[in-house]
Amino acid sequence: MRPPKLTDKQKERLRILEPKLKIAIGDRDFETAKRLVVDLQTVLRKTGHLTRLLQSKNRLYELALELDELDFAIRGLEENRKLVSDRTRLYLEATALLAICYLRKEEIEKAKPLIKEVLHNDSVIKSERTRSQFRKEIIDRFNEETALYSLKNKEEEHFTEEELEKEIVKLVTRKTESEIYLSLGKNVPQHTKYLLFQVHEFSTKQLPSAERLALPSPEEKIKDKEVGKTVFQSVKRVLYNSLCDPKSEIYQVWFKNGMGMVLSKNYIRSAVIACLASLGIGIKMISATIIALIMKFGLEVYCEKYKPADLMELRGK
Numbered sequence: 077m078r079p080p081k082l083t084d085k086q087k088e089r090l091r092i093l094e095p096k097l098k099i100a101i102g103d104r105d106f107e108t109a110k111r112l113v114v115d116l117q118t119v120l121r122k123t124g125h126l127t128r129l130l131q132s133k134n135r136l137y138e139l140a141l142e143l144d145e146l147d148f149a150i151r152g153l154e155e156n157r158k159l160v161s162d163r164t165r166l167y168l169e170a171t172a173l174l175a176i177c178y179l180r181k182e183e184i185e186k187a188k189p190l191i192k193e194v195l196h197n198d199s200v201i202k203s204e205r206t207r208s209q210f211r212k213e214i215i216d217r218f219n220e221e222t223a224l225y226s227l228k229n230k231e232e233e234h235f236t237e238e239e240l241e242k243e244i245v246k247l248v249t250r251k252t253e254s255e256i257y258l259s260l261g262k263n264v265p266q267h268t269k270y271l272l273f274q275v276h277e278f279s280t281k282q283l284p285s286a287e288r289l290a291l292p293s294p295e296e297k298i299k300d301k302e303v304g305k306t307v308f309q310s311v312k313r314v315l316y317n318s319l320c321d322p323k324s325e326i327y328q329v330w331f332k333n334g335m336g337m338v339l340s341k342n343y344i345r346s347a348v349i350a351c352l353a354s355l356g357i358g359i360k361m362i363s364a365t366i367i368a369l370i371m372k373f374g375l376e377v378y379c380e381k382y383k384p385a386d387l388m389e390l391r392g393k
Contacts, residue, residue, distance in 0.1 A: 079124040089119045090128075097132055101139050104317070109136050130156050130166050138173055138387060141180070142313065150177050163199040171197075172214060172387055179221040184271065188278055191218060195282035208287050215279045215291065217387070220310035222275045223303070226268040228356040235360045240345070243361070247368035256372065260307055260365035261300030269298040272306065307362070308369055311348075312382040314355060318347040319370070320379035344370055 082090070093116050100109040113136045120129040133156055140149035153174040160166045175190035194214060201207040235243065247256055277294035296302060319326055326343045348367045352358070370378050 079126075082123070082125065086119055086123070086125075090116075093119065094132070097135070101135055104139065104143060106139060106143055106145065109139055126159060127164075127166065130160060130170075134166060134169050134173065137170075141173060141177055144180075146177050146181060150174065153177065162193075162197070165200050168194060168197055168200045169387060172217075175218065176221050176387075179218060179275070180225045182226060182271070184222075184274060187218075187275075191275075191279055192282050195279060211283060211287060212291065213385075214387075215276070216306075216309070218279055219272060219276055219297070219306050220313075222271050223264070223268055223306045224310035224313075224355070224357075226271045227264070227307070227359065227362070235364070240360070240364060243364040244345070244368050244371070247365060248371050251368075253369065253372055254301065256365050256369050257304035257308065258301045259304070260362065260369070261302065261304030263359060263361040263365065264300075264303050264307060265359075268307075269303060272303065273298050304365070308366060309382070311351070311366060313384045314351045315348065315366075315370075316379070316382065316384055318351055319344065319375065320383070326375070344375070 093112055097109060097112040097116070100112060113132055116132050117129055120126070133152060137149045137152040137156070140146070140152070153170045156170040157167055157174070160170075171190050172194045175187045175194060178184070178187035178190065195211055198207065201210055247259065251259065273294045276292075276297045280288045280291055280294070283291075292302060297306070318324055322328075326347060329343060345367050348370070349363055352363055352366075357363075373381070
């Protein structure tokens with residue numbers, strides 16, 4: 077049964093609340109986003125406009141996931157899955173986000189049935205071409221989450237300022253992008269490669285054979301260069317706001333004074349180290365190779381090429 081049309085009063089409240097929620101999520105303001113979702117619930121739930129409410133809730137839980145509020149995200153996503161049909165995009169989105177939550181907790185066995193459900197769901201995305209593209213991109217996302225969060229708190233190493241600078245200069249001046257990816261992959265622990273193999277193998281087994289054969293095999297996925305690319309892709313979710321947000325210090329300096337000032341003041345180096353430290357990643361050569369790759373690309377190219385997509389931007393509207 078369809079809910080009644082929104083009243084003028086509801087429309088007026090939504091015109092205020094929904095843009096505010098979008099801004100709060102963009103600003104990663106978790107407390108404000110939570111309050112706004114409560115307000116939206118007050119407006120929408122009494123008249124049964126559940127779909128519109130759950131769209132906002134999924135956005136809130138994705139923000140919680142990004143801020144490492146995993147228990148909050150898991151509770152909310154599990155509840156959302158109970159409230160909608162498994163043939164809806166809302167359900168597919170909540171299921172994919174829930175799988176990512178468990179990957180971030182390194183609870184691979186809990187993630188597997190959710191990954192399977194996402195990759196077997198043929199009812200939501202009708203176009204075969206779009207569905208195939210979505211599956212490829214969501215498998216990449218599962219791999220990136222596995223790689224990044226399995227690096228947490230494994231080793232704590234420190235370069236001196238001089239050692240780090242020397243290593244970065246050597247990488248940037250003597251190695252190609254391809255060789256830096258290879259170097260990055262070589263410095264990733266075997267534990268991460270083992271988990272990456274597990275997740276990629278499980279995910280690709282869920283695909284039709286033609287789609288599976290178009291992707292790297294699990295054995296190829298854990299070769300050093302491929303692992304390096306996966307790890308570099310994975311850090312974009314935590315690095316992008318620091319490096320590319322127009323409000324960030326680095327972006328402002330770059331915009332006003334050019335790339336030379338950004339490099340001379342070591343802004344990129346400081347931002348990368350701070351972001352990786354916030355994740356508990358302290359393997360010094362991983363920091364050095366990521367910094368070197370960003371410098372190879374240049375900040376403008378990096379910010380354009382590596383902007384992280386929201387999960388539901390993958391699904392092909």
